[in-house]
Amino acid sequence: MPLLEVDHVVVQFGGVTAVNEACFAAEAGRVTGLIGPNGAGKTTCFNVISGLQKPTRGAVRFDGRKVTSVPVHRRSKRGMGRTFQRLEAFGSLSVRDNVRVAADIHRGVLGAVRGLGSSSRGGVDALLERVGIAAYADERADSIPTGTARLLELARCLAGDPKLLLLDEPSSGLDETETDDFGDLLRDLAAEGRAILMVEHDMDLVMGVCDEIHVLDFGSVIASGTPQEVRGDAAVQKAYLGYAPEDEAEPAHVGSAEHPAESTRTDLPVLSDDTTVLPPVGAGPLPGGAR
Amino acid sequence: MSSFLAFTLFGLFSGAAYAIAASGLVLTYSTTRVFNIAHGALGMVMSFVFWDFSVRQGMPLWLALFLVLFVVAPGVGWFIQRFVTRGLGEGPVSVSLVVTVGLLVGCIGLATQIWPPEPRSVQPFFPGSDVELFGIFVTAHQIITIALSGVVAVGLYVLLNRTRIGTAMRASVDNPELLKLFGGKPEQVAALSWAVGTSLAALAGVLLVSTVGLDYYALTLLVINAYAAAMLGRLKSLPLTFLGAMSLGLITSYASGYLPTDGLLNSVRNVVPALFLFVVIVAMPQAQLRIGQVKGIVSAPQPSLFRALGWGGALLLGVAFLATAFGESKLLLLGTAATYAMVMLSLVLLTGYGGHVSLAQLTFAGVGALAYVKLEQANLVGLALSALIAAGVGALVALPVIRLTGLYLALSTLAFGVIMEKMVFQAEFAFGFNGTLGAERLSVLGVTIGSTAAYVWVMALFFVLMGLALLWLRRGTLGRMLIALRDSPAACGTLGLDARWFRVGLFGLSAGMAGLAGALYAGLRGSVGAAEFQYFNSLPLLLLAVVFGVTSVTGAALGGVGLMLLPVFQSSNPSAAGLIFAVIGFGAVALGRDPNGLANQLFKLGRLLDRRFGTKVRARIPVLPAPGEAQRRMHAEAEANAGAEPSLTSVGLHADGSVDVPLIADPSREVGAHAAPRG
Numbered sequence: 001m002p003l004l005e006v007d008h009v010v011v012q013f014g015g016v017t018a019v020n021e022a023c024f025a026a027e028a029g030r031v032t033g034l035i036g037p038n039g040a041g042k043t044t045c046f047n048v049i050s051g052l053q054k055p056t057r058g059a060v061r062f063d064g065r066k067v068t069s070v071p072v073h074r075r076s077k078r079g080m081g082r083t084f085q086r087l088e089a090f091g092s093l094s095v096r097d098n099v100r101v102a103a104d105i106h107r108g109v110l111g112a113v114r115g116l117g118s119s120s121r122g123g124v125d126a127l128l129e130r131v132g133i134a135a136y137a138d139e140r141a142d143s144i145p146t147g148t149a150r151l152l153e154l155a156r157c158l159a160g161d162p163k164l165l166l167l168d169e170p171s172s173g174l175d176e177t178e179t180d181d182f183g184d185l186l187r188d189l190a191a192e193g194r195a196i197l198m199v200e201h202d203m204d205l206v207m208g209v210c211d212e213i214h215v216l217d218f219g220s221v222i223a224s225g226t227p228q229e230v231r232g233d234a235a236v237q238k239a240y241l242g243y244a245p246e247d248e249a250e251p252a253h254v255g256s257a258e259h260p261a262e263s264t265r266t267d268l269p270v271l272s273d274d275t276t277v278l279p280p281v282g283a284g285p286l287p288g289g290a291r
Numbered sequence: 292m293s294s295f296l297a298f299t300l301f302g303l304f305s306g307a308a309y310a311i312a313a314s315g316l317v318l319t320y321s322t323t324r325v326f327n328i329a330h331g332a333l334g335m336v337m338s339f340v341f342w343d344f345s346v347r348q349g350m351p352l353w354l355a356l357f358l359v360l361f362v363v364a365p366g367v368g369w370f371i372q373r374f375v376t377r378g379l380g381e382g383p384v385s386v387s388l389v390v391t392v393g394l395l396v397g398c399i400g401l402a403t404q405i406w407p408p409e410p411r412s413v414q415p416f417f418p419g420s421d422v423e424l425f426g427i428f429v430t431a432h433q434i435i436t437i438a439l440s441g442v443v444a445v446g447l448y449v450l451l452n453r454t455r456i457g458t459a460m461r462a463s464v465d466n467p468e469l470l471k472l473f474g475g476k477p478e479q480v481a482a483l484s485w486a487v488g489t490s491l492a493a494l495a496g497v498l499l500v501s502t503v504g505l506d507y508y509a510l511t512l513l514v515i516n517a518y519a520a521a522m523l524g525r526l527k528s529l530p531l532t533f534l535g536a537m538s539l540g541l542i543t544s545y546a547s548g549y550l551p552t553d554g555l556l557n558s559v560r561n562v563v564p565a566l567f568l569f570v571v572i573v574a575m576p577q578a579q580l581r582i583g584q585v586k587g588i589v590s591a592p593q594p595s596l597f598r599a600l601g602w603g604g605a606l607l608l609g610v611a612f613l614a615t616a617f618g619e620s621k622l623l624l625l626g627t628a629a630t631y632a633m634v635m636l637s638l639v640l641l642t643g644y645g646g647h648v649s650l651a652q653l654t655f656a657g658v659g660a661l662a663y664v665k666l667e668q669a670n671l672v673g674l675a676l677s678a679l680i681a682a683g684v685g686a687l688v689a690l691p692v693i694r695l696t697g698l699y700l701a702l703s704t705l706a707f708g709v710i711m712e713k714m715v716f717q718a719e720f721a722f723g724f725n726g727t728l729g730a731e732r733l734s735v736l737g738v739t740i741g742s743t744a745a746y747v748w749v750m751a752l753f754f755v756l757m758g759l760a761l762l763w764l765r766r767g768t769l770g771r772m773l774i775a776l777r778d779s780p781a782a783c784g785t786l787g788l789d790a791r792w793f794r795v796g797l798f799g800l801s802a803g804m805a806g807l808a809g810a811l812y813a814g815l816r817g818s819v820g821a822a823e824f825q826y827f828n829s830l831p832l833l834l835l836a837v838v839f840g841v842t843s844v845t846g847a848a849l850g851g852v853g854l855m856l857l858p859v860f861q862s863s864n865p866s867a868a869g870l871i872f873a874v875i876g877f878g879a880v881a882l883g884r885d886p887n888g889l890a891n892q893l894f895k896l897g898r899l900l901d902r903r904f905g906t907k908v909r910a911r912i913p914v915l916p917a918p919g920e921a922q923r924r925m926h927a928e929a930e931a932n933a934g935a936e937p938s939l940t941s942v943g944l945h946a947d948g949s950v951d952v953p954l955i956a957d958p959s960r961e962v963g964a965h966a967a968p969r970g
C-alpha cells in the first residue's frame with residue numbers, strides 16, 4: 001500500500017474549482033513528481049495533504065490511516081514534512097536557528113520547557129551540511145538567496161525526520177550544478193526509505209529523478225506513469241501546449257460565457273522554465289478554471 | 292404587547308444602523324485584509340462634522356448630509372487607504388491592528404481637540420413627524436434608517452454584482468491574484484472600498500447620533516457592534532452580516548427592555564454586543580493557517596547578559612537616587628511609571644516577541660489589582676496568586692478564540708475589556724460603582740515595605756527582574772519558537788507545533804505579568820478603583836509601547852515613563868488634552884510599522900557614540916570590556932563566510948543583533964526569503 005494516497009479530492013474556492021477529483025499516490029522509497037501548468041492545483045493539493053487546506057470533498061490517507069480531518073501539526077508528528085512555494089522561512093532567525101527550532105519542535109514543547117538544553121548543534125550543522133548550505137549557517141534567513149532558502153526549508157523539515165516529503169518547486173532559484181546536486185540528494189533521501197512528492201517545473205530534473213509522475217490539469221490527474229510514458233502522452237502535451245500535435249487546428253478548452261477569461265491555452269509558457277510568468281492579462285486562462 | 296412592538300421597532304432601527312456600519316467594515320476588510328478598528332471612530336468624527344455643518348454653521352440639513360456622506364467621508368477614507376493602511380494587508384496582523392488603533396486614538400484626540408466637551412445635540416430627521424402604527428409611535432427617523440439600510444443593501448448588491456469594479460472587488464475578496472489576472476487594479480479597488488466603507492461608517496454614525504448622543508466613546512465603540520454583526524458572516528458575507536446586525540439590534544433592544552434594573556443582570560444590557568461577539572466567536576469554525584503572507588522581519592535587539600545586568604543595576608541605582616530626592620506625590624508618579632513599564636513589558640512578550648496584540652492589557656492589570664485586594668494577603672504569596680489569577684483570566688480570554696487567528700484574538704480582548712469594566716469592575720462584589728477598595732503595602736518575609744520610596748524601589752526591582760527573565764526567555768528555545776511562530780505560523784504547524792495551546796500559554800503569561808504589575812500598583816496606591824483600569828487606556832498604552840519600542844525592555848521602560856507623564860501633561864495643559872491623544876494616535880500611525888520603535892533609534896545612537904568615543908573611553912578605563920564583543924566577533928566571522936563584506940550590513944544587521952529593516956519587506960527585493968519568484 002502506498003504511503004500517501006489522495007483519493008478523489010475536490011477543492012473549491014467560491015466558484016473556482018482548484019482541485020477536481022484528484023487521485024494519486026506516493027510510495028515510500030520513491031520520488032514521485034506532480035507536474036502541471038500554472039494554476040493546475042498542485043500547491044492546493046499540497047495544502048490539502050499537509051492539512052493547511054480543508055478539501056471540499058475527498059480523502060487523504062497517510063501511512064494506512066485516513067488523515068483528512070487531522071490537524072496540521074499532528075500530521076507532521078505522524079511523519080509529513082513540506083516546503084513552500086512561497087517561502088515560509090523564519091526570516092528573523094539565523095539559518096542555523098531555523099533548523100534548531102524545527103528540531104526543538106520535533107522534540108516537543110514540553111521537552112523544550114523542561115530546559116533539556118536545546119537540540120545538539122552538531123546534528124543541526126550536519127543537516128545544513130547535507131543540503132549544502134552550511135556556509136550560510138549564521139546569516140539571517142531573510143538575507144539569503146531564494147534557492148538557498150528553499151534548501152533551508154528542506155533542511156528544516158528533515159530535522160523532523162519525516163517519512164513523506166512534500167517539496168513545492170524546490171529547485172527554482174538553484175543554478176545548474178546546484179540542481180544536479182539537489183537531484184542526487186533527492187535520490188539519497190528516497191533511498192533512505194522516504195516517500196518524496198515533488199512539484200517541479202524544471203523538466204530535466206523531473207524527468208531525471210522521478211520514478212513516477214502524475215500530471216495535473218485543471219485540478220484533475222490527466223496522466224500518470226513513468227517519465228517516458230508521461231512524456232509521450234497526448235493529453236499531457238495538449239495540457240501544456242494547448243493542443244495536441246496531431247490536431248493543431250482545434251484549440252482546447254474554449255472559454256464559456258460566464259468565464260470569459262478562460263479562453264484558449266495556446267499562450268501558456270513552455271515546459272521546463274522556472275522563469276514562467278503568468279500569462280498576459282485578459283488573454284490568459286483562468287488558472288484551474290471553473291468549468 | 293405594544294411595548295414589545297416598540298422594542299422590536301427600536302431593535303430594527305438600531306439593527307439597521309449596525310448593518311450599515313458593519314457592511315462598511317466587511318467591505319474594507321474583505322478587499323484589503325485590513326481590519327479597521329477605527330471604523331466606529333471615523334463614524335464618530337463624521338457625526339461631529341455633520342453637527343458642525345448643520346448646527347454650528349447652520350447649513351441646510353440636506354447639504355450637510357450630502358457633504359459628509361459624499362465628500363468628506365469618502366475623501367477621508369480614500370486618504371486613509373492611500374497614505375495610512377496601504378500595503379498593511381499583506382503584513383502581519385499585529386501591525387495593521389496597531390496602525391488602526393492609532394487611527395482610533397488619533398480620531399478621538401482630534402475630535403476632543405476640535406470639538407471640546409460641551410453639551411451638543413443632534414435632532415433626529417424630521418422631528419415631530421411621528422406616525423402611529425399598531426398602537427406605537429414610529430418616528431420618521433426610524434423609518435428612514437430602516438429604509439436606508441435596505442437602500443445600502445441593494446446599493447452594495449448592485450455595486451458588487453452589476454458593475455465592473457464591483458466584480459473586481461468581489462474577485463479580490465476571493466483571490467487577489469485572480470483580480471490581477473482579470474485586469475483589475477487592486478489599488479483602485481482598495482481606495483474605492485475604503486471610500487465607500489468610511490461613508491457607510493459616517494451614515495451609521497449620523498443615523499445613530501440622535502439616539503446615542505454626540506459622544507467620543509459611544510460611537511467609537513460602534514465598531515464592536517459592527518464587528519459582532521460582521522462575524523456572523525465571517526467578515527465576508529454581506530447578507531449574513533445584515534442578519535447578524537438585525538439580530539444584535541433586536542437582542543440589545545429586548546435586553547434593555549426586559550432585563551431587571553438592578554443586580555448583575557442590569558449591567559448586562561451595556562455589554563450585549565460584546566457578549567454577542569463572544570458567542571459568535573465560540574461558534575466560529577476553525578480558521579485555516581494563512582500562508583504566503585509577507586512576513587515581519589524585525590528582531591528584538593538582544594543585549595548580552597552582562598550588559599543587561601549592568602543596565603538593570605544602573606536603573607535600580609537611578610531609581611534609588613530619585614526615590615530619596617522625590618517627595619510623596621512625585622514618588623507616586625514614579626511608581627505609576629514603573630507599573631506601566633511592567634504592563635508594557637507584558638506587551639514586549641506578547642506583541643514584540645509573539646506578534647499578538649492585546650487591547651485589554653490594563654484590564655488584566657486591573658484583575659491582578661482586584662485579586663490582590665480581595666485576597667488580603669499583602670505578601671509574596673498573595674502577589675504570586677494575583678498574578679496567577681490574572682494569568683488564568685488571560686488564558687480564558689484566549690481560549691474561545693483558540694481556533695481562530697490573531698485578529699479575532701485581539702478584537703475579543705477589546706470586547707473583554709468592555710465587559711470587565713462595565714460588568715465586573717464596577718459591580719458591588721468588585722471595586723463598586725465609582726468606588727475604591729483599600730489595599731495594603733506588600734511585605735516581604737514579614738517586613739512591610741512601609742515607605743513609599745522603598746516601595747517604588749521594590750517596584751523597579753520587579754521591573755528589572757521581569758526584564759531579565761524576558762531576555763533569558765528570548766535567548767532560549769522558547770524564545771526561538773515564539774519568533775518562529777510569529778514569522779510563519781503555517782511553517783510551524785507543518786513542523787509539528789500546536790500553535791493553539793502555545794498561544795493560550797503566551798497570552799496567559801503576558802496577562803500574568805500585567806496582573807503582577809496591577810497588584811503592585813494596588814499596594815503602592817493603598818486604594819484602587821475601576822477608574823484606574825479603564826479599557827480605553829489600554830489603547831494608548833499599546834500605542835506608546837509600540838512607539839517607544841515593543842521589542843525591547845528599554846522601550847518598555849521609556850514607554851512606562853511616557854504613559855505616566857500623559858495625565859500629568861494633560862492636567863497642566865487642559866486645553867491640549869485632545870491634542871496629546873491625537874499626537875500619540877497619529878504618531879503610532881506613522882511609526883506603527885516598525886515595532887522596534889524609538890528605543891531602537893537610541894540603540895543606534897549609542898552605537899554611533901560608541902564608535903566615535905568608545906575606544907578612547909575604554910582606553911582610559913581598562914577594566915571595561917567592549918560591549919557585545921562576542922557578537923561582534925560572530926558578526927565578523929559571518930561576514931567572512933559570506934565572502935562579500937557589505938552583504939550583512941546592507942540589510943542592517945548590527946553587532947548586537949538588532950535590525951533596522953522596515954517591518955514590511957519590499958516584495959520586489961531580489962534576494963531574501965520574501966522574494967517569491969513566481970505567482
Ligand SMILES: Nc1ncnc2c1ncn2[C@@H]1O[C@H](COP(=O)(O)OP(=O)(O)OP(=O)(O)O)[C@@H](O)[C@H]1O
Binds near residue numbers: 286466469
Ligand atoms: N486561497 C485561495 N483562494 C482562492 N483561490 C485560490 C486559492 N488558492 C489557490 N487558488 C486558485 O486555485 C487554483 C490552483 O492554484 P494552485 O496554487 O494550486 O496552482 P499551482 O498548480 O500550484 O500553480 P503554480 O504552478 O502557479 O504554482 C488557481 O486558480 C488559484 O488562483
Ligand SMILES: [Mg+2]
Binds near residue numbers: 042043044085
Ligand atoms: Mg503552486
